[in-house]
Amino acid sequence: MKFNIKDTFTKELPADPILENFRRPVHACFSYVSPKKTAYPVLVHASRVLAKELGITEEDLQSEPFLQVFSGNELVPNTTPYAMCYGGHQFGNWAGQLGDGRAINLFEMEHQNKHWALQLKGAGETPYSRNADGLAVLRSSIREYLCSEAMFHLNVPTTRALSLCETGDKVLRDILYTGHPEYENGAVVCRVAPSFIRFGNFEILMARDDNATLKKLTDYTIKHFFPHITSGSKERYIQFFQEVTDRTLEMLIHWQRVGFVHGVMNTDNMSILGLTIDYGPYGWLEGYDEGWTPNTTDNRDKRYRYGNQIHIGLWNLYRLASSLMPLIGEVAPLEAILDGYRDAYEQQYLKMMKSKIGLxxxxxxxxxxxxxxxxxxxxxxxxxxxxxxxxxxxxxxxxxxxxxxxxxxxxxxxxxxxxxxxxxxxxxxxxxxxxxxxxxxLTNLERRKRMNKVNPKYVLRNYMAQLAIEAAEKGDYSLVEELYQLLLDPYGEQNEAEKWFAKRPDWARNKIGCSMLSCSS
Structure with missing residues (x-):
């Protein structure tokens, strides 16, 4: 198992000089930290589709080195894992330093002219873990793993998931914050994306008046992920913000198209590349309800409800615009872009909805x-x-x-x-x-074919994920595989899978994990 290692983030941006792993304010872009070793790792599932894109063979997937690396027990030679430093607005309030509290970036690599960053979620404590243990549990890890790949095949911009491992460790969690925590099976997901940079990476630097590092981070991001932007200094930052705005809106329109509700659209959960990131208490609309949120924490205010996602996207972009102000020095071009978001949304939403009904x-x-x-x-x-x-x-x-x-x-x-x-x-x-x-x-047949390319037949309903979770917690991973295969072709008829083209069953209406979800994972 070999990787073409091409680390850029750690080589081009300021590192935390302290190498000890303890909670602290970090005035740098990242901290070096290694994953926590796991007790008895078991590979639950691996995405063969993504593995192929990364140059990982079927033989690699079945190998002991693959299990050890992607459960956190071994490092790929000549790599230096790290956790990112970022801040964020959570539920509309500035939360200060957040960072990768339980995510550890293993390395960056290239394959067939594509750049990828590979990251373990649930891999242990980092300087950004605050009061948490840096671990993840099987139930939330299954949800993240399946949903990441499901969204990709729905043609929604998203981070990906390569593998899911049980760790053999027990993790204490209070699933609905009732004051009665219980031990659950621990797990680790390998997440994959061109980059995991978020709005919050820029926010923390602006909040600290660290304009020198803010410029370095922005220049780095443009150089590697927006290389076509070649204009002069101020103009390139304006163009950069325009493209982030466009990508963010495109992602949100896709969410609305398939009925996806993220649940926690904090600015630290917003990818600078316009990718769906951080799958926590998400859900798909079952009964159509613009006021629905899957997040119990958001039950009162419903800030992140389905019908408000587009507006929250704009709110978050205002926070990013403020963070880039030190580099641009004037408000007018940023305001023009943000005003354009509203007009673009009206046009793109109308076009999307027309496609859903065949107009x-x-x-x-x-x-x-x-x-x-x-x-x-x-x-x-x-x-x-x-x-x-x-x-x-x-x-x-x-x-x-x-x-x-x-x-x-x-x-x-x-x-x-x-x-x-x-x-x-x-x-x-x-x-x-x-x-x-x-x-x-258009004939009826022509219209039907076009509509069926934008209206999925199969989505990862919460009750489906919950069934897979309950089976996996008993050591049966077959339903994870069945749903993975189903979601590879969400627009196809798949007559043999017709049972999944059905409304949420009554037993799932008020069941924890199906209708009630929290950030506890």
């Missing part, structure tokens, strides 16, 4: 049609994934008095709530929708 030509009535649809989806609990997937089966030649609801009936959790009034409201929308489809120059 492509320009039509001034589409905004009203979509807004009415979103209102109707709240009339009774309606499964988002099933509704939009089955909507592609509507025949645009259907007469106005047809039973349109029969096409999407499987999406309704409580069909008995479809009163005459609700049915009439829906029927009026379907009549308008079919009339609009007739103005599209």
């Amino acid at each position: 492509y030509a320009e039509d001034t009535g589409d905004i009203v049609l979509i807004r009415t649809l979103e209102e109707n989806l709240h009339l009774t609990e309606t499964d988002m994934t099933i509704f939009f997937r089955n909507l592609s089966n509507i025949d645009k030649q259907t007469p106005d008095n047809a039973n349109f609801l029969s096409t999407v009936m499987d999406a309704f959790y409580l069909p008995e709530e479809l009163t005459d009034s609700v049915r009439e409201t829906w029927n009026n929308w379907f009549v308008a929708y079919v009339a609009r489809l007739l103005r599209e120059d």
Whole structure:
């Protein structure tokens, strides 16, 4: 097992001069720290798709060196693991220094002209662990592992996951912060991305008035991840912020498209590359509800609810803009970019929603049609994934008095709530929708194929992940493999997997891990 090591972060940015691993304020970009050795590591699963992208063979995946390196027990020769220093705004409040409290970057590498950073999550204490132990548990690790790869195959910008190992250690966690912690199985996930730099890496330097290091970090980021930006000093930082803004918005539009809710959109959880990062109490909309959040910590204010994610993205970008101000020296160009975010969102959201319902030509009535649809989806609990997937089966030649609801009936959790009034409201929308489809120059089959490329049939519903967790905690990893295979092709029909194209079962409605999730992992 060989890697083409190409470390840049540690070679080009300031290091913490203190090598001892204890909690402290760190005035540098990173601290050297090694993973904690694990007791009895076992490989739960490895992503063969990602392994191939990294040049890791099937034989490597089955080898003892792979298990030892990616469980944290051994280091790849000539590598120096490290944890990043960053700050962040958490739930709207400045939290000061945060950093990689339980993530340790193993090394950077290149393969086939692509640059990757490999990081272990749950690998032990770092100078940024604060009062925590730096470890992770199996349940949250399964969720992160499966979701990282699921999002990639949904075509959502994301960090990836190479492997998941049980450590053989027990980890004490209070899953819902009730004051009654219990021991759980420990685990380690290997996360992979071009870089794990976050908004918070820039925020902490601005907060400390360390403009020299802020410039070094920004120049480093542009050099390695935005190399096409070649303009002069101030202009390049403005262009850099524009591109981060564009990438962030693109990611969030994808979240809305597939019904993904991150749950903890703190600025330290925002990738500078516009990648979905830090899979904690996330969830997919089951019943369509713009006010839903999967995070119990956010239950009161619902700051990170589905319908607010786009606005939180903008709020976070304002924090990044403030952090770059020392390099730019004027507010106007940053404000122009942030104002442009709002306009771009309106346009991109409309285009995305039109694609979900199979509309492509320009039509001034589409905004009203979509807004009415979103209102109707709240009339009774309606499964988002099933509704939009089955909507592609509507025949645009259907007469106005047809039973349109029969096409999407499987999406309704409580069909008995479809009163005459609700049915009439829906029927009026379907009549308008079919009339609009007739103005599209596509056959039903052509439209269905295009809609089914943006409306997934399979997503990682929380109850599915919970089933895999409960089996794995008993030593059965087969369901992790089954879901991994399923999520490799979320837009395909996969007739043999039809059981997963179903609404959340009643037993999962109020079950911990299915409807109630916390940051405890």
